Amino acid sequence: MTREAKAVVCRDWNQPIQVETIQVSPPKRNEIMIKLAACGVCHSDLSAATGKIQFPPPLVLGHEGAGKVVAVGEGVTAFKEGDAVISSFISMCGKCRQCVRGRPVLCENAAKALITLPDGTVRTHDSQGNALNVFGACGVMAEYATLHVDNAVKIDQNVPLQNAALVGCAVMTGVGAVFNTARVEPGSRTAIFGVGGVGLNAIQGCHTAGAEMIVAVDTNPEKLEMARQFGATHTVNASEEADAAKAVKKLTGGVDYAFECVGSGAVVAQAYKSLARGGTAVVVGVADPADKTSIGTFSLPADERTIKGSWLGSARPQYDFPRILALYQAGKLKLDELVTRTYSIDDAPQAFLDMEKGINARGVIMFD
Ligand SMILES: NC(=O)c1ccc[n+]([C@@H]2O[C@H](COP(=O)([O-])OP(=O)(O)OC[C@H]3O[C@@H](n4cnc5c(N)ncnc54)[C@H](O)[C@@H]3O)[C@@H](O)[C@H]2O)c1
Ligand SMILES: [Zn+2]
Numbered sequence: 141m142t143r144e145a146k147a148v149v150c151r152d153w154n155q156p157i158q159v160e161t162i163q164v165s166p167p168k169r170n171e172i173m174i175k176l177a178a179c180g181v182c183h184s185d186l187s188a189a190t191g192k193i194q195f196p197p198p199l200v201l202g203h204e205g206a207g208k209v210v211a212v213g214e215g216v217t218a219f220k221e222g223d224a225v226i227s228s229f230i231s232m233c234g235k236c237r238q239c240v241r242g243r244p245v246l247c248e249n250a251a252k253a254l255i256t257l258p259d260g261t262v263r264t265h266d267s268q269g270n271a272l273n274v275f276g277a278c279g280v281m282a283e284y285a286t287l288h289v290d291n292a293v294k295i296d297q298n299v300p301l302q303n304a305a306l307v308g309c310a311v312m313t314g315v316g317a318v319f320n321t322a323r324v325e326p327g328s329r330t331a332i333f334g335v336g337g338v339g340l341n342a343i344q345g346c347h348t349a350g351a352e353m354i355v356a357v358d359t360n361p362e363k364l365e366m367a368r369q370f371g372a373t374h375t376v377n378a379s380e381e382a383d384a385a386k387a388v389k390k391l392t393g394g395v396d397y398a399f400e401c402v403g404s405g406a407v408v409a410q411a412y413k414s415l416a417r418g419g420t421a422v423v424v425g426v427a428d429p430a431d432k433t434s435i436g437t438f439s440l441p442a443d444e445r446t447i448k449g450s451w452l453g454s455a456r457p458q459y460d461f462p463r464i465l466a467l468y469q470a471g472k473l474k475l476d477e478l479v480t481r482t483y484s485i486d487d488a489p490q491a492f493l494d495m496e497k498g499i500n501a502r503g504v505i506m507f508d
């Protein structure tokens with residue numbers, strides 16, 4: 141049946157987000173409807189709300205959600221009512237060349253599921269009956285959401301859903317950049333530029349991977365404090381340094397892996413500059429499409445450096461989400477400590493303001 145749901149909607153890139161009551165249609169073939177328990181507030185939601193990420197409004201925000209299945213469409217065999225699931229903003233068809241070669245974040249069919257479900261239509265309408273786009277085929281900052289099965293991962297029922305939700309983006313992105321994209325070896329020297337929700341997870345990924353040095357770089361001293369709790373061995377306050385890359389080099393002699401978790405070409409250049417010979421800079425932050433970066437070209441061959449991107453931590457969601465939750469259950473990853481503050485959906489505008497102010501490791505919207 142169609143459900144009424146409160147949802148966080150971006151109506152216009154120049155206006156604050158708003159909480160509306162929307163209609164969520166029941167699942168069609170190969171779709172499931174979930175009742176959300178929790179949804180994290182990611183910087184990418186803020187970027188979509190301001191147009192830095194150009195998903196056309198009206199758009200239901202949210203791509204870091206977890207909840208329980210309340211209805212399954214025709215043909216669904218992998219999910220049943222009551223299953224716990226995490227949303228995946230990567231739609232993995234499982235059949236294209238990239239999916240088959242083990243790179244589902246690069247799925248050739250994912251482009252069809254950026255602001256709609258993979259068939260190009262949506263299950264979300266406003267009170268006037270107008271269609272609402274959905275962030276990353278998810279739109280899970282809402283009490284209910286109908287997702288394609290390619291955008292959902294079944295998980296262990298015993299994990300608290302407010303922690304599980306964060307695996308849908310921040311944890312997978314940060315930890316995955318370390319485990320999957322960079323493949324950090326024990327004893328490595330590392331630096332993380334930008335230690336918000338994503339960067340803190342890159343830090344704990346480096347810690348779990350056995351990095352020798354983990355330098356946290358941020359302009360916000362409170363974030364540097366949090367970074368220490370997640371395993372940073374050193375901190376650099378970028379607002380006090382004329383050259384943050386130089387400060388990292390001074391501490392480490394140059395790092396083997398640098399992770400950019402801000403979304404700025406200027407910071408990408410700093411991450412690259414902080415590398416030791418043979419080092420790799422991993423770009424995680426999502427910059428404005430017009431943004432550019434500048435690196436010394438000669439250093440690429442002469443120092444055998446690498447610069448590479450990481451999308452959702454190069455995840456294979458069906459494999460990696462449960463793997464990350466198992467590491468959490470084994471006490472090897474901190475998820476409880478990531479949730480600084482929870483909000484009701486009515487307080488979502490405050491959660492976005494707090495994200496802009498940089499108050500939380502992660503703010504999480506909780507549903508009844
Ligand atoms: N690649 C992916 O798949 C993926 C997934 C999720 C988010 N992201 C992107 O990652 C970035 C971080 O997301 P988040 O949710 O962690 O955001 P956040 O707002 O929680 O954290 C960003 C951090 O960067 C710091 N910062 C800002 N300017 C800085 C500078 N010049 N030097 C050092 N630190 C600086 C801020 O103080 C803050 O702590 C965003 O661009 C987001 O869109 C990418
Ligand atoms: Zn995100």
Ligand SMILES: [Zn+2]
Pocket residue numbers: 232233234235236237238239240244246247248249250
């Ligand atoms: Zn595919």
